[in-house]
Amino acid sequence: MENGIPNKIVVAVDTIILAIGKGGLEVLLTQFKYEPYEGRWALPGAVVGVDESLEETAKRILVKRVGDSRLHLEQLYCFGNPDRDARGRSISVAYFALLSEKEKVNNHLTGQYLDMKWFDTKHLPDMAFDHRKIIGVAVEKLAYKLDEIEIIRPLLPTKFTLSELQRVYEILSGKKIDKRNFIKKVKNDETVVLTTEMKTGGAYRPAKLFKFR
Amino acid sequence: MENGIPNKIVVAVDTIILAIGKGGLEVLLTQFKYEPYEGRWALPGAVVGVDESLEETAKRILVKRVGDSRLHLEQLYCFGNPDRDARGRSISVAYFALLSEKEKVNNHLTGQYLDMKWFDTKHLPDMAFDHRKIIGVAVEKLAYKLDEIEIIRPLLPTKFTLSELQRVYEILSGKKIDKRNFIKKVKNDETVVLTTEMKTGGAYRPAKLFKFR
């Protein structure tokens, strides 16, 4: 039962902004400028406004940091241990956001946003708060959701080759998979269909392009 | 990024206490005594203490309402729409708790706790806040988690017949399943094993008792 007694807990949203990079799954972090976490890296976040839904807070962060709020956004978990923030009691509602075009963000990485950088989720820098753990939970959940190939959609451009799809699948699941078995899986699933176009311009043999339905 | 600016948001934990009852899955609710939700039913909840973790808050609720905090407890979701509480801005971190012995709770349903009652999740009364929706999400998640039979453990006594196990499975999944197929599934799974005991005293033919490993 809830009642109206106010408390001193700060409610924040933190976003785990993920994209596929050269080496694997990457997350966008910002460097903290102040004590007690000076120099350490943190997830982009914001305190929830009094008239703002949690998802609106998350979108506000995305607009500021990525320049676009139309990403796949999903609530991950609510972290609330009393010792998670050395500055005082806070709880963080974590959302993950999936991004297909890192480049778009990278245009943001100028001027006032020079404190932002992509990191491979397997090689994270020194992190503030419990954010390392939060990223761990996010990566784990993503792998768990992978039984629906659909979850890959926001991480790819609208058209992609089978190899690109398979690469994302392997990165998220952490497992290698055989090409021939993978195409069977994809064809069964029916969420991914062939287009008539070919990926040209790449080195070597052109590949058929697929898209999500 | 989080900072220390205080806000006016109340952080509460609400618990969805579930058990298997005569008609199906049941949830324990309390009747609200005050405006603006007078007479409506709500999930047992509490405001999070400043030095208390979210899970500790949930356990505090369980001790008070059920007399036991050693239930299966799991965070469900964080609900935070600005209009979810007519009295002011609040967010609710929902936890579900699974209970095998409704009777234990029923001893609590006396004196100051006469405002507590079990309801079938399919026939809920008029509810306060967004609690009807929260219960819906909980029931859905439970069905989703059912691919691991393990999730049924906290809803059953330590020893149980195959039919009892199957009944819970059917209630949570919302589907009928064939007896012979069900035992194959259970045997494959290997989390449930046969004991040497029989369920005697019931009407008709005695049944073998199983237990979780």
Place this chain on the structure above:
DNA sequence: TCAAAAGTGTTCTGATTACACCCATGT
């Protein structure tokens, strides 16, 4: 002896795994 729940096996289908070679292109 009857009512009610317990107990039991086979067949079919669809998904998953293991596995190896030729093809099309740019350099």
Place this chain on the structure above:
DNA sequence: ACATGGGTGTAATCAGAACACTTTTGA
């Protein structure tokens, strides 16, 4: 011509679904 990634099929195994009759007990 060669290096590189694109593209393809078969056989074995396993889980899930459909399906009906006999057994044991208490009343």
